[in-house]
Amino acid sequence: MSDSTAISNSAAADVGHSHHGEHPPYQRHHFETVEQQADTTNFAMWLFLLTEVMFFGGLFTAYMIMRNWYYPAFVEASHQLNIGWGSANTAVLILSSFTMAMGVWSAEMRKKGMLVLFLSLTFILGLAFLGIKSIEYHEKWVKHHVPGLHWSDASFLNPASDPEVHKDYPGDKPLQSDMAEKTQMYFFLYFAMTGMHALHMIIGISILGFMIVRARAGAYTTGHVNYVENFGLYWHFVDIIWIFLFPLLYLISRH
Amino acid sequence: MSELDQQVDHNEHEHHIVSPVVYLTIVLALLVGTGLTVWASYIDLGEWHIAPGLTLFWNPVVALAIACTKMTLVVLFFMHVKYSTRLTKLTVVCGLFTFLALVGMTMTDYFSRAWGRW
The missing domain is CATH 1.10.287 (Helix Hairpins)
Known part of the structure; x- marks a missing residue:
């Protein structure tokens, strides 16, 4: 992925001509045309995203198999998650995808102020997501629901000992101790999947910070939008992962 | 067409x-x-x-x-x-297909290990 440079618009007007020495400065020499460069980097970005699909796919498959094996444990453990926070985070992330898409549009339309605005909004929404996630993680820590580190079976051996959750799910029966300890597998996968997702968010937010600084200096709005566009693909991909994590972890075990 | x-x-x-x-x-x-x-x-x-x-x-x-x-x-x-090139469309569809094939075949294995002993 090549970075863009602040250049004059006359150079960008040369797009499509490959006469040596007359191409815009952001066109790398090993590409015939700017279009070829854009198609190639776009293709490369998609290939990277496919490796990410395979990576998260392993986690999703593990979740599916474990949920089938230890179904009662997974159902009662998932009742510990707060659907309100989960829904709020889903909305935050979807909105951040929208502001990111608008950022790409601003770059394409060469609107520098709008680009900085939309990248900043995406940055803030990304931080909001992590903020909500950390509230949820904190709650898991307080309730001793961090497997291997800070753990207690109490909520599952005796659901009535956990009145907050018990009032929403009065039908939850006490689990046998061997099944109750399997709730750790649910929380392990919960932390692995949402943690990996959060790590992707942190990386994305860091790159966004870099892009905001560059955009303020005039980058990306001179006809060369590859960098913003390909970063957008990454950001939307992370959004898609959450679109699946949310129902699988929070919703499907209500009934 | x-x-x-x-x-x-x-x-x-x-x-x-x-x-x-x-x-x-x-x-x-x-x-x-x-x-x-x-x-x-x-x-x-x-x-x-x-x-x-x-x-x-x-x-x-x-x-x-x-x-x-x-x-x-x-x-x-x-x-x-x-709005992308056919190469991109093909790449996305291939990725989805490979993902479903890998998950699907893994699931058939786990599903059939204890066949009839449910």
């Missing part, structure tokens, strides 16, 4: 700028989808007893169907695949 294909080929190398109206429509659809999936999770949609010991619960099926629809909207419009 062939005329349309030619047109697509012709347009392939023109950078397509997606309008904010499209983005706004999609984000609203995604938010409605989120509301719908939360609402559906509060309703018991029942189950289908396919065979003794083999039951399909409708709640996860509906939740995943809504998630797949949302993913499709994000991929087609936010990620510009609808």
Whole structure:
């Protein structure tokens, strides 16, 4: 992925001509045309995203198999998650995808102020997501629901000992101790999947910070939008992962 | 069909700028989808007893169907695949196919290990 440079618009007007020495400065020499460069980097970005699909796919498959094996444990453990926070985070992330898409549009339309605005909004929404996630993680820590580190079976051996959750799910029966300890597998996968997702968010937010600084200096709005566009693909991909994590972890075990 | 294909080929190398109206429509659809999936999770949609010991619960099926629809909207419009080159479209479809093949074959294995001993 090549970075863009602040250049004059006359150079960008040369797009499509490959006469040596007359191409815009952001066109790398090993590409015939700017279009070829854009198609190639776009293709490369998609290939990277496919490796990410395979990576998260392993986690999703593990979740599916474990949920089938230890179904009662997974159902009662998932009742510990707060659907309100989960829904709020889903909305935050979807909105951040929208502001990111608008950022790409601003770059394409060469609107520098709008680009900085939309990248900043995406940055803030990304931080909001992590903020909500950390509230949820904190709650898991307080309730001793961090497997291997800070753990207690109490909520599952005796659901009535956990009145907050018990009032929403009065039908939850006490689990046998061997099944109750399997709730750790649910929380392990919960932390692995949402943690990996959060790590992707942190990386994305860091790159966004870099892009905001560059955009303020005039980058990306001179006809060369590859960098913003390909970063957008990454950001939307992370959004898609959450679109699946949310129902699988929070919703499907209500009934 | 062939005329349309030619047109697509012709347009392939023109950078397509997606309008904010499209983005706004999609984000609203995604938010409605989120509301719908939360609402559906509060309703018991029942189950289908396919065979003794083999039951399909409708709640996860509906939740995943809504998630797949949302993913499709994000991929087609936010990620510009609808307006992308055939190479990109083929790449996305190949990735999805490989993912489903790997998950599907893994699941057939786990599903059939204890066949008849449910």
